[in-house]
Amino acid sequence: MANMFAFAETRGGELRKTALECVTAARQLADASGGGEVHALLVGASGIAAKAEQLAQHGADVVIVVEHAGFAQYNPEATATVAAERLKGGAYRAAVFSASAQGRDLAPRIAAKLGVGLVSDATSVAMEGDALVAQHPMNTGKLIATLTLTGSPAMVALRPGAIAPAAKPGAGRVEQAPPVGDPSAARVVVTELRVGNTSRIDLGEARVIVSGGRGLKAAENFKLVEELADAFGNAAVGATRAVTDDGWRPHTDQIGQTGRVVSPDLYVAVGISGAIQHLAGMRTSKTIVAINKDKDAPIFKIADYGIVGDVFDVVPALTAAVREARKAQ
Amino acid sequence: MKIAVCIKRVPVMEVRFAVGKDGASVDETGLKYDINDFDLWAIEAGLQLKEKAGTGEVTVISLGPDAAQEQIRKAISMGADRGVLLKADRIPADGFAIAQALAAELKDGGYDVILFGKISIDSANQIVGPMVAELLDLPCVTAISKLEIANGRGTAHRALEGAVEVVEFPLPAVITVDEGLNKERLPSLKGIMAAKKKPLDVKPAQLPELRVTVSRMALPPDRGAGRIVGEGSAAVPELVRLLQTEAKVL
DSSP, X not given: OXXXXXXXXXXXXXXXXXXXXXXXXHHHHHHHTXXXXXXXXXXXXXXXXXXXXXXXXXXXXXXXXXXXXXXXXXXXXHHHHHHHHHHHHHTOSEEEEEOSHHHHHHHHHHHHHHTOOEEEEESEEEEETTEEEEEEEEGGGTEEEEEEEOSSSEEEEEOTXXXXXXXXXXXXXXXXXXXXXXXXXXXXXXXXXXXXXXXXXXXXXXXXXXXXXXXXXXXXXXXXXXXXXXXXXXXXXXXXXXXXHTTSSOGGGBBSTTSBOOOOSEEEEESOOXXXXXXXXXXXXXXXXXXXXXXXXXXXXXXXXXXXXXXXXXXXXXXXXXXXXXXXX | OEEEEEEOEEEOSSSOOOBOTTSSSBOOXXXXXXXXXXXXXXXXXXXXXXXXXXXXXXXXXXXEOGGGHHHHHHHHHHTOSXXXXXXXXXXXXXXXXXXXXXXXXXXXXXXXXXXXXXXXXXXXXXXXHHHHHHHHTOOEEEEEEEEEEETTEEEEEEEETTEEEEEEEESSEEEEEOTTSOOOOOOOHHHHHHHTTSOEEEEEOOOOOOSEEEEEEEOOOOOOOOEEEEESGGGHHHHHHHHHHTSOOO
């Protein structure tokens, strides 16, 4: 029986989906250890406590709420200090973070403060006896390392989307705690959050991603990808590095070795040949569909379903068919 | 301005990797190596900061095997002033151990800026930079795609999922570099000639006991042979049927 810690990521006063993923993973670890408690840390400006309920619904036994005006934006130094203090005093066996942009910034700071090991971008995590064991894709996903962490707490940052949030309603005791020191006195300060196109769900949270490559021939043809994404409902739009380098899409849309790494339920690759650079970012998707005119394109080797054909012929037909299929439901 | 850039020797990825004989390592037979992509952009950022300041020194530091001198020389031929190799037969899987060895070397260097690539493309942990910052008690900004430094303060942009954070921080600081900040320069012939005469210190890496070890290395599960559903838009109805009934994603 061991207690587990989960960090609940927020942005702009709202929980991120990854917060629920982390609580779910910590719940699974606690249950596997014979039923320890899950403590979730929720840090934010005044009022963030309202989000504790959602964490309790996913299996947090205790939600530690730290409210301060200095947490209105992500505050890396003060958040790391609060989390490290809590982890020092809590006798947690494992601490679960997300390998999101925020989690990748935060978790290593905390691990270094505590002097413990950290595995980032884990696709699964489990206890094996006294050790925490995590799987972690390496070398652009061409190898999977199984890593063993000794010491307590063992820290892990989970790949977003690798574990689906699971409801596990409980009472979820809320515990208000003060910040450690003055969060407003941090050296590193986020002065502004520029939110991009908010009409579409983020790549990391989408269950369906439609991505486009050079096969679309020109920036304006990306509307075919956008329309297919719309047909699926709440889908995100991604792109290859070739496309973002050419400025057809912003760099933040890039999926691949030097861009985002995603694991949606469905990944639709439109006019993408399947360079290693790109496969590194999407090969752990659950179902992969590829549409490409070159039957020898490497993307077909990892696609579950492929259509060989002109994207300008196939994609509009698929968009119409998906729209029909969803209307019929 | 005194700048340190920490770089890593990584395998070139365009190969089929194999598992080493011990079942817990990468088979290094026939692999080619280069500087990690993100570290090239960190080197370029360091060179630009020195050029803009008009004075200073860029030190390139790498933890790795003896052969990593090749990557340090390449960085010097791009324009860095000197190199340090923290020699370790194997680069450990424990990022915190690497951070401790690097921090020990950086601690008394008097650096204004310590640069890292955001992530190494082989071990893909993205943790060493901020860990070094904590160990040295320095401000740290990670994964930046825009940087301005003036009067001892920095402003950077870092990309999040669907948003950009604008971050301000004082120097000295640790900065990790994302794609998009710059395009790295190529080594010039003059740089390559000059690199031979510039100092490259080699010393043993002070690695602590490891907290993270590789217990198994494996190839990813086979996705199974991809299935070509058909050709052209005529194949669309069958694809939609499969997505509904087999994959159950529609």
